[in-house]
Amino acid sequence: MANKITKAIIPVAGWGTRRLPITKIIEKSMLPVGNRPLVDYSVQELIEAGVTDIYMVISNVEPCQVREFYQDNLALNLYLEARGKKDRLELAKTLPDNVKIHYVSQDPSSKYGTAVPVAMVAEEYNLNEPVFVFMGDDFIWNPGGESSATSLLKAIKGEDESALLAIDHPHSALLNGGALTIEDEKITKIQEKPSEEQVTGLASVSKYIIAPSLMKEIVDYVHANDFGAMDQEYMITDPFASYIAKGGTFRAARTSGEYLDGGTLEGWVHANNVVCGGEK
Numbered sequence: 347m348a349n350k351i352t353k354a355i356i357p358v359a360g361w362g363t364r365r366l367p368i369t370k371i372i373e374k375s376m377l378p379v380g381n382r383p384l385v386d387y388s389v390q391e392l393i394e395a396g397v398t399d400i401y402m403v404i405s406n407v408e409p410c411q412v413r414e415f416y417q418d419n420l421a422l423n424l425y426l427e428a429r430g431k432k433d434r435l436e437l438a439k440t441l442p443d444n445v446k447i448h449y450v451s452q453d454p455s456s457k458y459g460t461a462v463p464v465a466m467v468a469e470e471y472n473l474n475e476p477v478f479v480f481m482g483d484d485f486i487w488n489p490g491g492e493s494s495a496t497s498l499l500k501a502i503k504g505e506d507e508s509a510l511l512a513i514d515h516p517h518s519a520l521l522n523g524g525a526l527t528i529e530d531e532k533i534t535k536i537q538e539k540p541s542e543e544q545v546t547g548l549a550s551v552s553k554y555i556i557a558p559s560l561m562k563e564i565v566d567y568v569h570a571n572d573f574g575a576m577d578q579e580y581m582i583t584d585p586f587a588s589y590i591a592k593g594g595t596f597r598a599a600r601t602s603g604e605y606l607d608g609g610t611l612e613g614w615v616h617a618n619n620v621v622c623g624g625e626k
Contacts, residue, residue: 351476351499351555354392357403357463358385358412358482359452364609375482376411377608380621383415384608386440387485388553392478395495398445401471402482403463406451416440416447457568459580460552465568468561476502477561479582481552484613486511487620488603494553501555501599503531508560508589511553512598513605524550524583526598533596536583548598550583551605560596563589 362374375385404410426435450467464479478495486494494511501509512526526548527535536550567585590596606620607613
């Protein structure tokens with residue numbers, strides 16, 4: 347297994363327009379799946395994998411529900427203590443003491459796309475080590491099995507290698523993630539937004555380990571392009587493709603878990619049914 351990775355980036359600044367009108371008042375990453383918000387499944391998984399510093403890219407619109415969720419609610423704590431509800435007090439503590447969330451504010455009207463928040467964090471915190479990047483509106487459900495973070499760590503074979511999570515027989519929601527071509531355990535091609543007929547093997551999921559060389563590729567890509575609001579997005583798969591073309595090692599980590607997505611109403615309902623035991 348690769349050396350321990352202690353840092354992770356989670357972008358959660360999007361408007362969640364596909365989930366309007368509810369996302370007018372509830373941030374997409376905070377939509378509940380079971381008794382927890384969407385993003386917390388990734389947060390808790392990363393903490394379990396050894397991450398101690400999480401860089402959360404949030405909107406600059408206040409109030410920020412993600413920030414409020416991960417900070418102590420002193421009034422609630424006092425209430426629970428006064429009534430002897432220690433079991434509830436433990437549930438209200440959303441982060442262990444050794445984990446810190448760093449918040450990076452992104453203007454929703456600025457450059458848009460999955461590469462932008464990753465580049466922002468890399469530059470602001472001068473990250474020069476492998477980091478996890480997990481998008482905040484989906485997760486892998488694999489109770490009793492290997493987490494996606496662990497699968498990614500196991501896929502790395504040497505220094506300065508990157509990895510992404512891959513899933514067999516993808517759900518239709520994964521078609522936007524990219525179809526993968528793999529040779530000798532390495533990804534040689536990522537086909538962005540393929541047709542359903544073109545997805546015959548593995549599809550990528552938005553869970554990554556980003557090596558320093560790939561992080562530089564992402565930062566350079568964001569700086570080198572000036573897409574307007576009506577142009578293409580700054581897709582993180584674009585620098586992935588150039589990184590592969592230049593000979594960078596990008597490995598696919600397979601998971602036996604189920605991909606659950608809260609970005610669509612259908613996906614969110616399915617996620618709740620699965621987590622709450624209503625579907626298999």
